[in-house]
Amino acid sequence: MTATVEQPTAPPGARKVTARSLTETVFRAREISIAGCLVLLVLGTWAANHRFLSEQGIKDLLLNASILILLAVGQSVVVLTRNIDLSVGSVVGLSAFACGKFVSGTDRNAVLALLLGIGVGALCGLVSGLLVSFGRVPALVVTLGMLYIIQGTDYWWAHGQQINAADVPASVLDLGSGSVLGVPYLALIAVAVLAAASYYLRSYRSGRELYAIGSSPEAARLAGIPIRRRILAAYVFSGAVAGFAGALWLARFGTVVADNAHGWELTVVSAVVVGGVAITGGTGSVWGAALGALLLTTVGSVLVVLKVDSFWQSAITGALLLAAISVDRIVTLRMTSALRKRNARHVHQV
Amino acid sequence: MDQPKSAERPVLSLEDASKSFGAVRALQGVSLALFAGEAHALAGENGAGKSTLIKVLAGVHRPDAGRVLVDGEPVTFHGPSDARDAGIAVIYQEPTLFPDLTVAENIFMGRQPRRSFGRVDHRSVRDATQALIERLGVDLDPGQLCRGLSIADQQLVEIAKALSFDARVLIMDEPTAALTGAEVARLFGVVRTLREQGTAVLFISHRLEEIFALCQRVTTLRDGRLISSDPVDGLTEDDLVRRMVGRDLDELYPKQPARIGETALAVRRLTREGVFTDVSFDVRRGEIVALAGLVGAGRSEVVRAVFGVDRADAGDVHVAGNKLPAGSPTAAMAAGVALVPEDRRQQGLVMELSIERNIGLTGLDRLGRGGLVRRTLERGRAADWAVRLQLKYNRLSDPVGVLSGGNQQKVVLAKWLATEPGVLIVDEPTRGIDIGTKAEVHRLLSSLAAEGLAVLMVSSDLPEVLAMADRVLVMHEGRITAELPRALATEESVMAAATGRTAGGEKAA
Numbered sequence: 093m094t095a096t097v098e099q100p101t102a103p104p105g106a107r108k109v110t111a112r113s114l115t116e117t118v119f120r121a122r123e124i125s126i127a128g129c130l131v132l133l134v135l136g137t138w139a140a141n142h143r144f145l146s147e148q149g150i151k152d153l154l155l156n157a158s159i160l161i162l163l164a165v166g167q168s169v170v171v172l173t174r175n176i177d178l179s180v181g182s183v184v185g186l187s188a189f190a191c192g193k194f195v196s197g198t199d200r201n202a203v204l205a206l207l208l209g210i211g212v213g214a215l216c217g218l219v220s221g222l223l224v225s226f227g228r229v230p231a232l233v234v235t236l237g238m239l240y241i242i243q244g245t246d247y248w249w250a251h252g253q254q255i256n257a258a259d260v261p262a263s264v265l266d267l268g269s270g271s272v273l274g275v276p277y278l279a280l281i282a283v284a285v286l287a288a289a290s291y292y293l294r295s296y297r298s299g300r301e302l303y304a305i306g307s308s309p310e311a312a313r314l315a316g317i318p319i320r321r322r323i324l325a326a327y328v329f330s331g332a333v334a335g336f337a338g339a340l341w342l343a344r345f346g347t348v349v350a351d352n353a354h355g356w357e358l359t360v361v362s363a364v365v366v367g368g369v370a371i372t373g374g375t376g377s378v379w380g381a382a383l384g385a386l387l388l389t390t391v392g393s394v395l396v397v398l399k400v401d402s403f404w405q406s407a408i409t410g411a412l413l414l415a416a417i418s419v420d421r422i423v424t425l426r427m428t429s430a431l432r433k434r435n436a437r438h439v440h441q442v
Numbered sequence: 443m444d445q446p447k448s449a450e451r452p453v454l455s456l457e458d459a460s461k462s463f464g465a466v467r468a469l470q471g472v473s474l475a476l477f478a479g480e481a482h483a484l485a486g487e488n489g490a491g492k493s494t495l496i497k498v499l500a501g502v503h504r505p506d507a508g509r510v511l512v513d514g515e516p517v518t519f520h521g522p523s524d525a526r527d528a529g530i531a532v533i534y535q536e537p538t539l540f541p542d543l544t545v546a547e548n549i550f551m552g553r554q555p556r557r558s559f560g561r562v563d564h565r566s567v568r569d570a571t572q573a574l575i576e577r578l579g580v581d582l583d584p585g586q587l588c589r590g591l592s593i594a595d596q597q598l599v600e601i602a603k604a605l606s607f608d609a610r611v612l613i614m615d616e617p618t619a620a621l622t623g624a625e626v627a628r629l630f631g632v633v634r635t636l637r638e639q640g641t642a643v644l645f646i647s648h649r650l651e652e653i654f655a656l657c658q659r660v661t662t663l664r665d666g667r668l669i670s671s672d673p674v675d676g677l678t679e680d681d682l683v684r685r686m687v688g689r690d691l692d693e694l695y696p697k698q699p700a701r702i703g704e705t706a707l708a709v710r711r712l713t714r715e716g717v718f719t720d721v722s723f724d725v726r727r728g729e730i731v732a733l734a735g736l737v738g739a740g741r742s743e744v745v746r747a748v749f750g751v752d753r754a755d756a757g758d759v760h761v762a763g764n765k766l767p768a769g770s771p772t773a774a775m776a777a778g779v780a781l782v783p784e785d786r787r788q789q790g791l792v793m794e795l796s797i798e799r800n801i802g803l804t805g806l807d808r809l810g811r812g813g814l815v816r817r818t819l820e821r822g823r824a825a826d827w828a829v830r831l832q833l834k835y836n837r838l839s840d841p842v843g844v845l846s847g848g849n850q851q852k853v854v855l856a857k858w859l860a861t862e863p864g865v866l867i868v869d870e871p872t873r874g875i876d877i878g879t880k881a882e883v884h885r886l887l888s889s890l891a892a893e894g895l896a897v898l899m900v901s902s903d904l905p906e907v908l909a910m911a912d913r914v915l916v917m918h919e920g921r922i923t924a925e926l927p928r929a930l931a932t933e934e935s936v937m938a939a940a941t942g943r944t945a946g947g948e949k950a951a
Contacts, residue, residue: 316523
């Protein structure tokens, strides 16, 4: 038996507006603040060294960021479902090497190379995805294992050789260095993939379901969402994007050795988290993740321009990561308690 | 039993359903029929099989034997979505929503209206949600995130979801457990309207008065078996309780006389900034002192500070005359204080660990030597307390998570009583547990007090407070506003103090 005391209810309109704008502000805030950081960083560096924003400087910035942005998009889709894919760095390496082997010394078409890269990546993603979704092995373990397996395969296959730029057909290399109106192809490709992924996540049922799975797996199960299929698809996508990025890596650098993109998986995860995709899934956007990737690569370029020792780059990446996670945590707590208090003002209970 | 022999066909029915989990037979040959426009209550103690029955109807479990029929046709649900497609909506005690998504998305997840190229039509989703909310006559915003919504609002979102797919059957598993009176009234209003529009409702609650207020028919389960299914009219609460527990409930609140001894726990001017202020009281041996008040008055926070889980900013706690160091649960335990927390799942138990391990946790240093735990001692201690508290279990090595709520609460009690405390603090000892176990917990507390234990009980259950306590301390906004001896404690006096009006004051309701 409960006895209740009703407090005068607040005018409903007031509550609605504030609750809404609060949550919306928080989500926009992340993207805007990263963009703000970027602008400050770029302008500050430009002030110190005007060449930083020359045509070539901008082009370099974009080129450096493109591959990481692609990987961040793939990773975001996996992280949204409350999983992680640590194998992407190795996939890039394997795919780049496979594509290199495929085109080296021939006149094969760049498109074929890209398709091959996507295929190799998708296959790796499929294996990880099957183990995570149907095998129910924790994602961290599966993808860490895949990281070593793929890397090992790559080393075994490469056997110390490397693909030389001289052997790579011009059509492939053009893809990596060419540009339209000063914007590199690579950047255009990254933005296209980014826009497509963002549109898919926002506008398709299966895209929304990825958010739902990450937000509450239990609720997703009760809502009848095919969780395992969706997670599998997320991994295949992440793998395919990584494979695609590997092919682009070949196009960009021409020279490929077995341990390309070694250690990139952690940079990618950092970019995604800095960009506001919650590591516990359910929130964030691929745009945010892409901005995170852009921020991390820009920090790297800035340090070079400012002639700062490169080991600071790791430290700064780490600091950004911790800052991002702390901010997330604080914002979530604040928001939850603010919303609770607003609700609590309505009714009290014995 | 006496099902209505009307020409009407049940919308959803269960025939002779059985379901076992390992050796536990959760359901044995249970039948149930739900009719359009009828609210049907499911009564029974914790562990009687109510949750299993619901999960069978919801497509979460498949019955080992027996059939589920929709409109008289046998069906097999392969998963929750099959049940949903058949028009069955289930609202669980803890609503399962996506906290990071909006109200509108939660309602239409996986079923969003689409426009060209299979894209989600966000505008339709929003408009449809607005229409549902208006139909329910409640104040929710389709664009609001579900994170931070109160339990009551979350349930309304679930009901809106049920409406959105024109559910013909609405199953509610203890929806009112966490609601306030006003929220319950609002929920019942909505449910009554739905019922009048022809929805069949299956309603579960431990609060008997709610069953009488809402339902036309009540089915009682006990130990996984069907006991009876009768119209609510003509039934009394006592009839229902007898069906549920299988015996007359001699006394729900057995209070034994106890000899009040010297002061066991003395709290002096305890303060935690912004939470509670200047709290002083004594609890003496043999005495049950209740801490009453509204939710949020700071009662749980006070006992947490007394036990040292939270550090108090000022004030002292004395146990048997000795001052406890601040903020040290270890010291409190050593001094003979035990705290049975409010939330047994989160704070009271390690759900994955076995019964014996859980009971052993509070005495690891006494269950062996040199840092090693002797399994035989651990098991002995657990078996001893399981018998003393009449715990219903299969094996002591079973995880605590498989026990019913009432039995879980007994394990928490056993875990703390095994430390042989001089002061027992219990926070909401009977929340969410069935009447039979509730009476057992009351009997236990009463007999413990009679043996000389000092008991401090935080409770929101007013009849429990009035019946069990020798003294009632009432808190309001972080302060103790009244100390009422048993003779002066009434619903009116406690409520008056809890709401900040002076006891027996001029405008007391």
